[in-house]
Amino acid sequence: MTIGVKKVSLTRTTRDQIFLPAILEGLLTTARHFFKNTLTPGMGDIDTIRYGEPEVDVKDYYPDRFRGVHRLMYREDGSVRCVACMCCSTVCPARCIYIHAEDRRDDQEKAPASFVIDELKCVVCGFCVEACPCDAIRMDTKEHMVPTETREEAVLGKIDLMKRGGPSVAVQGGAAPNYREVAPKRDPRFEHDPQ
Amino acid sequence: MANRTSDTIPPTASPPPPAPLPTADAPKRHSVGLALKKVDTNPPKAPNLAAEPVEGEEPVTLTIDGEQVTVRKGTNVLEAAKLLGEDICHFCYHRGLSIAASCRQCLVEIDKMGKLQPSCQVEVRPDMVVQTKSPAVLKARQEMLEFTLKNHPIDCPICDKAGECKLQRHYMDHDHSLTRVDVPKIRKPKHKDIGREIVLDAERCILCSRCIRFCEEIPGTSELTMTFRGDHETLDIADGHRLDNAYSINTVDVCPVGALTAKDFRFAIRTWELQATDTTCPGCATGCAVELHTKHEQAYRLVPREDPAVNGHWMCDEGRYTYKELEPSHRVQYAEIEGHQVPLFDAVALTAQRLQGKKVAFVFASTATTEANQALAELCELVGGERFILGRPIADGDDILRDPDKNPNSRGAKLAAGDVSKHEAELALELAGRAYEAVVFLDDEGELSDVVLQGLSGLTSICFADRRTKLADACRIVLPAASWAEILGTYINRNGLLRVTRPAWRPEGDRKHRADLIGDILRQLGRDNVATARERTRLLAEAHGHQELLTMLAEPKKMRPTLLRWANTRG
Numbered sequence: 001m002t003i004g005v006k007k008v009s010l011t012r013t014t015r016d017q018i019f020l021p022a023i024l025e026g027l028l029t030t031a032r033h034f035f036k037n038t039l040t041p042g043m044g045d046i047d048t049i050r051y052g053e054p055e056v057d058v059k060d061y062y063p064d065r066f067r068g069v070h071r072l073m074y075r076e077d078g079s080v081r082c083v084a085c086m087c088c089s090t091v092c093p094a095r096c097i098y099i100h101a102e103d104r105r106d107d108q109e110k111a112p113a114s115f116v117i118d119e120l121k122c123v124v125c126g127f128c129v130e131a132c133p134c135d136a137i138r139m140d141t142k143e144h145m146v147p148t149e150t151r152e153e154a155v156l157g158k159i160d161l162m163k164r165g166g167p168s169v170a171v172q173g174g175a176a177p178n179y180r181e182v183a184p185k186r187d188p189r190f191e192h193d194p195q
Numbered sequence: 196m197a198n199r200t201s202d203t204i205p206p207t208a209s210p211p212p213p214a215p216l217p218t219a220d221a222p223k224r225h226s227v228g229l230a231l232k233k234v235d236t237n238p239p240k241a242p243n244l245a246a247e248p249v250e251g252e253e254p255v256t257l258t259i260d261g262e263q264v265t266v267r268k269g270t271n272v273l274e275a276a277k278l279l280g281e282d283i284c285h286f287c288y289h290r291g292l293s294i295a296a297s298c299r300q301c302l303v304e305i306d307k308m309g310k311l312q313p314s315c316q317v318e319v320r321p322d323m324v325v326q327t328k329s330p331a332v333l334k335a336r337q338e339m340l341e342f343t344l345k346n347h348p349i350d351c352p353i354c355d356k357a358g359e360c361k362l363q364r365h366y367m368d369h370d371h372s373l374t375r376v377d378v379p380k381i382r383k384p385k386h387k388d389i390g391r392e393i394v395l396d397a398e399r400c401i402l403c404s405r406c407i408r409f410c411e412e413i414p415g416t417s418e419l420t421m422t423f424r425g426d427h428e429t430l431d432i433a434d435g436h437r438l439d440n441a442y443s444i445n446t447v448d449v450c451p452v453g454a455l456t457a458k459d460f461r462f463a464i465r466t467w468e469l470q471a472t473d474t475t476c477p478g479c480a481t482g483c484a485v486e487l488h489t490k491h492e493q494a495y496r497l498v499p500r501e502d503p504a505v506n507g508h509w510m511c512d513e514g515r516y517t518y519k520e521l522e523p524s525h526r527v528q529y530a531e532i533e534g535h536q537v538p539l540f541d542a543v544a545l546t547a548q549r550l551q552g553k554k555v556a557f558v559f560a561s562t563a564t565t566e567a568n569q570a571l572a573e574l575c576e577l578v579g580g581e582r583f584i585l586g587r588p589i590a591d592g593d594d595i596l597r598d599p600d601k602n603p604n605s606r607g608a609k610l611a612a613g614d615v616s617k618h619e620a621e622l623a624l625e626l627a628g629r630a631y632e633a634v635v636f637l638d639d640e641g642e643l644s645d646v647v648l649q650g651l652s653g654l655t656s657i658c659f660a661d662r663r664t665k666l667a668d669a670c671r672i673v674l675p676a677a678s679w680a681e682i683l684g685t686y687i688n689r690n691g692l693l694r695v696t697r698p699a700w701r702p703e704g705d706r707k708h709r710a711d712l713i714g715d716i717l718r719q720l721g722r723d724n725v726a727t728a729r730e731r732t733r734l735l736a737e738a739h740g741h742q743e744l745l746t747m748l749a750e751p752k753k754m755r756p757t758l759l760r761w762a763n764t765r766g
Contacts, residue, residue, distance in 0.1 A: 086465045108353075109385065133352050
């Protein structure tokens with residue numbers, strides 16, 4: 001494909017040259033919006049959210065995939081869902097997640113002894129949520145990180161993160177209450193083909 | 196320089212590596228006058244031959260995937276393919292163990308043989324034609340993987356092997372599809388304490404029997420066995436036994452999945468975060484080839500490397516714990532004079548000043564590198580003084596790998612110190628008798644009684660310490676030495692082989708190679724043209740004809756640790 005040249009005519013009409021009609025057109029548009037948005041009772045098509053006013057919940061206006069402060073989900077028995085697999089801390093481009101694992105001495109085996117996120121370092125990319133195989137970490141709080149007076153307050157530990165958290169019954173593989181005991185659903189794409 | 200150090204460095208024309216050093220230095224190993232039992236110093240022999248052809252044997256030529264390859268007679272098809280860079284996937288085959296051919300993962304197509312054959316079990320024959328990538332082989336491979344994964348719990352997030360797991364890797368390479376199984380998985384014991392060092396997860400086990408064969412063949416203790424049949428087949432300990440042999444953690448290394456995990460490493464860190472450095476175990480005179488796995492200047496574990504001349508594929512449990520002495524909180528980072536931190540230069544200058552014109556005892560260390568001992572010998576010659584050798588005490592050993600002499604460099608220290616017959620007992624006696632005004636310890640290791648240690652505060656006691664021990668705390672001047680994980684240095688093992696320890700990280704604080712610290716003292720004493728540690732290493736490498744070390748010295752980039760994420764699977 002070659003690049004062609006398009007010739008544009010630049011001749012001006014008398015109407016263009018005296019400017020006044022264009023100025024008046026612009027003033028008319030401005031005036032129309034001004035009167036419509038100030039005089040109509042429902043505020044016309046104004047889009048400003050009245051942030052901070054008690055009757056307005058700002059979260060209703062955020063999109064569903066908005067990434068807010070992290071939270072940690074818990075199981076039905078109240079224990080944290082995280083199994084300290086370190087996938088999030090590995091994938092984190094800001095290296096702001098610090099986990100130390102411990103032995104739970106039950107069938108879940110592994111759990112985080114400490115789970116710390118430095119929200120000051122966090123770049124809010126959401127990779128940790130993508131990487132988590134256990135639906136343990138989420139960023140769906142729709143809360144901004146509140147400015148803090150000291151750096152230490154912005155470093156959130158397991159307790160802080162679980163305070164925002166909720167119960168999750170998601171299952172690894174996404175199929176049944178216990179993936180080991182109940183087989184996953186058949187996926188027609190992988191049905192056996194006897195050839 | 197060669198002239199200056201010629202009395203402490205063996206002549207350059209000494210024999211190539213396997214030959215022992217001049218016998219004058221060899222016969223009596225460091226001990227408190229005890230004659231040691233002669234140990235069989237040969238490592239366990241690997242039952243499977245490597246494929247490289249050897250001189251004096253007739254090689255075999257065969258065709259693999261249309262490529263001709265010449266290999267050693269008696270080797271198997273799997274090893275031959277490995278020589279071509281063709282890594283046939285397998286679980287149960289291990290070069291150091293006998294062949295079971297139970298995993299059926301390494302099936303290949305061989306001309307004139309009707310069915311697919313397990314390549315680990317088929318010995319190479321002349322004019323054999325092997326296909327490792329034909330459609331039938333690929334299909335068999337994928338279907339065998341599906342069988343293997345049928346009852347596997349796929350709990351990679353909590354599995355310590357994840358990242359270096361053979362099953363993970365083969366799945367990604369050869370199967371990579373969702374499960375077609377729609378019946379519940381068989382449950383087995385999830386975390387069973389089967390020994391002092393080991394936890395068993397029977398669900399993850401893929402029944403390759405490597406660990407069983409290891410226990411039968413290397414320590415010969417046979418603690419592990421298979422119980423039940425079919426789907427319910429489970430790895431377990433034999434009745435009334437526990438996996439408590441001195442080599443038990445090797446079962447973790449040979450395990451291709453995470454069924455056997457070491458308690459020490461369990462949940463400590465994920466494998467892909469680790470950096471691996473090829474080095475030498477400083478736990479005993481055997482000097483096993485090992486990898487030191489570290490992250491952020493902290494060591495996490497030691498795993499054996501293959502070295503047919505020294506340790507085969509294995510190492511002992513005791514040796515695995517030598518990394519504990521690299522604990523960051525115990526490190527001496529800066530020079531200290533009577534407990535006060537001082538600049539390194541001040542401590543060195545004070546040491547040089549205090550050594551002049553005094554009656555000095557020089558304590559060589561069989562735990563320190565040969566370079567450090569050579570440097571101390573030079574210092575001793577310049578200042579003049581009595582020589583001693585100190586090291587860890589004699590302990591248990593066996594005929595497999597563990598040596599009763601727990602010092603990595605008894606021979607090297609003896610070689611550098613010259614004809615020294617004085618050890619702990621003599622040193623303690625003479626120090627108690629106030630025979631010396633100053634004493635220089637090359638290492639912080641050594642069994643000295645509390646009375647002797649208290650006596651050290653009354654004289655100029657100098658210690659080159661890398662960590663805080665009782666000996667280091669008792670000395671008045673402490674010079675910060677780099678530990679074995681921070682330096683390039685050499686040991687001479689019980690067979691007279693040069694063993695290399697490589698740096699896993701840069702020394703922290705003012706820590707330096709012991710030979711370089713002594714070099715500073717020598718310079719303070721007015722000596723010029725002092726050899727650096729690196730130069731001493733090069734001379735030793737030349738003297739022993741250690742090609743690998745010479746290449747490393749020429750290209751220091753080769754010494755850098757590898758991130759385990761980019762390394763291969765282990766086991």
